[in-house]
Amino acid sequence: MTGPKKKLYIKTFGCQMNVADSEQMALALAEDYVLTDRPEEADLFLINTCAIRRKSEEKVRSLLGRLKGLKKRRPELILGVGGCVAQQEGERLLKAVPHLDLVFGTHGIYRLPELVRRAGKERTVDIELSPSFPEPPPRQWQQGQVQALVTIMQGCNNFCTFCVVPYVRGREYSREPEDIEEEVRSFLAAGGREVTLLGQNVNSYGRGLAKPVTFAELVRRLARLPGLERLRFATSHPKDLSQELIAAFGELPALCEHLHLPVQSGSNRILAAMNRRYTRERYLKLVARLRQVRPDLSLSTDLIVGFPGETEQDFEDTLELMREAAFDQSFSFKYSPRPQTRAASFPDQVPEAVKAERLHRVQALQAELTLAAHRRLVGQVKEVLVEGRSKRSPEQLCGRLRTNQVVNFAGPPTLVGRLVMVEIMEAHPHSLKGRWVEELPVR
Numbered sequence: 060m061t062g063p064k065k066k067l068y069i070k071t072f073g074c075q076m077n078v079a080d081s082e083q084m085a086l087a088l089a090e091d092y093v094l095t096d097r098p099e100e101a102d103l104f105l106i107n108t109c110a111i112r113r114k115s116e117e118k119v120r121s122l123l124g125r126l127k128g129l130k131k132r133r134p135e136l137i138l139g140v141g142g143c144v145a146q147q148e149g150e151r152l153l154k155a156v157p158h159l160d161l162v163f164g165t166h167g168i169y170r171l172p173e174l175v176r177r178a179g180k181e182r183t184v185d186i187e188l189s190p191s192f193p194e195p196p197p198r199q200w201q202q203g204q205v206q207a208l209v210t211i212m213q214g215c216n217n218f219c220t221f222c223v224v225p226y227v228r229g230r231e232y233s234r235e236p237e238d239i240e241e242e243v244r245s246f247l248a249a250g251g252r253e254v255t256l257l258g259q260n261v262n263s264y265g266r267g268l269a270k271p272v273t274f275a276e277l278v279r280r281l282a283r284l285p286g287l288e289r290l291r292f293a294t295s296h297p298k299d300l301s302q303e304l305i306a307a308f309g310e311l312p313a314l315c316e317h318l319h320l321p322v323q324s325g326s327n328r329i330l331a332a333m334n335r336r337y338t339r340e341r342y343l344k345l346v347a348r349l350r351q352v353r354p355d356l357s358l359s360t361d362l363i364v365g366f367p368g369e370t371e372q373d374f375e376d377t378l379e380l381m382r383e384a385a386f387d388q389s390f391s392f393k394y395s396p397r398p399q400t401r402a403a404s405f406p407d408q409v410p411e412a413v414k415a416e417r418l419h420r421v422q423a424l425q426a427e428l429t430l431a432a433h434r435r436l437v438g439q440v441k442e443v444l445v446e447g448r449s450k451r452s453p454e455q456l457c458g459r460l461r462t463n464q465v466v467n468f469a470g471p472p473t474l475v476g477r478l479v480m481v482e483i484m485e486a487h488p489h490s491l492k493g494r495w496v497e498e499l500p501v502r
């Protein structure tokens with residue numbers, strides 16, 4: 060292409076996987092488009108969607124409604140929807156939204172240049188799911204970027220009865236370890252310090268490769284790369300959390316002492332109906348083993364309240380498990396039926412008012428547990444990776460502990476991207492307040 064590049068705006072909904080996918084979209088289109096943060100000046104406006112809950116899907120539809128005026132003022136704008144809602148709805152979405160030009164599914168990212176060209180001439184849909192992925196082009200790291208999301212696998216084979224992911228992202232597919240290592244090495248060479256490995260279920264990484272590799276082996280291989288200060292990963296399925304990976308938490312200094320381990324429910328009856336394939340006893344045993352190996356491990360989880368058939372006793376079991384596991388953080392949601400999933404047709408759907416009341420109770424308990432965990436940190440001096448200015452008070456800096464809590468503290472902006480030691484002074488419900496003690500040398 061000659062002449063100036065056109066402008067691309069991407070609005071991302073949902074999880075870290077989607078954030079990583081949006082980066083891949085920008086990379087796939089980099090020859091013709093440059094990213095802008097001003098939607099009104101975009102030549103191409105992409106919405107990367109999430110279908111995991113009905114609420115996130117509703118947000119996409121509402122944004123599409125609001126974009127009608129922009130498309131009317133600028134008919135040359137190409138408006139596209141990608142990701143899980145696009146995969147789920149396909150042609151139906153194009154029919155329902157007359158000002159939409161392009162619908163592309165979760166496997167369409169690498170076909171984007173061709174799809175966008177076609178969408179400039181005629182309305183286009185591509186929701187083909189392929190059995191594998193092409194290896195993405197080399198990443199372009201931003202100046203000063205110290206954190207990176209690295210996708211190591213796509214898809215899921217687990218078919219939890221509430222979850223739409225296996226239908227919209229297809230079966231599990233792992234990248235070769237050599238390719239992942241190369242990507243991480245190039246990031247570290249560009250000054251990177253923290254890597255988060257991503258997949259729907261990272262614990263089953265490597266099973267389908269010609270030379271199978273376990274996730275723990277991949278973690279060991281990456282954690283030893285010179286320059287890598289912090290290694291994280293998400294998301295783990297408890298049924299596949301191996302002893303080998305638990306042991307790695309005690310052995311690898313770069314592996315952060317934080318684990319996101321979604322439990323979803325504390326009731327064995329509901330866990331079975333969800334097809335999670337572990338019990339509350341097994342989950343708590345895993346937590347005990349993890350804390351044996353790494354006593355300062357911080358634990359976060361996902362919880363669904365009001366799954367079909369959930370009784371008050373089932374729900375009480377969830378609250379009790381939360382207390383026993385002492386989660387540092389949890390992401391809790393009301394169950395919402397998703398198309399194609401088995402639970403959508405289960406009898407005994409729980410009334411909305413009951414779900415709302417249970418969600419309130421779960422969140423109140425979590426607020427107590429989180430504040431208690433934050434209070435335990437007061438007085439300690441902790442390592443913080445400085446991420447930028449605090450959103451609430453821009454005169455303060457904001458960073459994260461290895462255990463994932465957010466810390467705000469006063470310090471010069473030159474510390475952004477650096478590792479520093481901070482004394483924790485105050486515990487708040489969602490963050491900590493600290494005092495900068497010293498900067499750490501580059502290791």
Ligand code: SF4
Binds near residue numbers: 215218223224259260
């Ligand atoms: S493990 Fe279960 S909840 Fe997670 S993506 Fe797969 S089907 Fe969905």
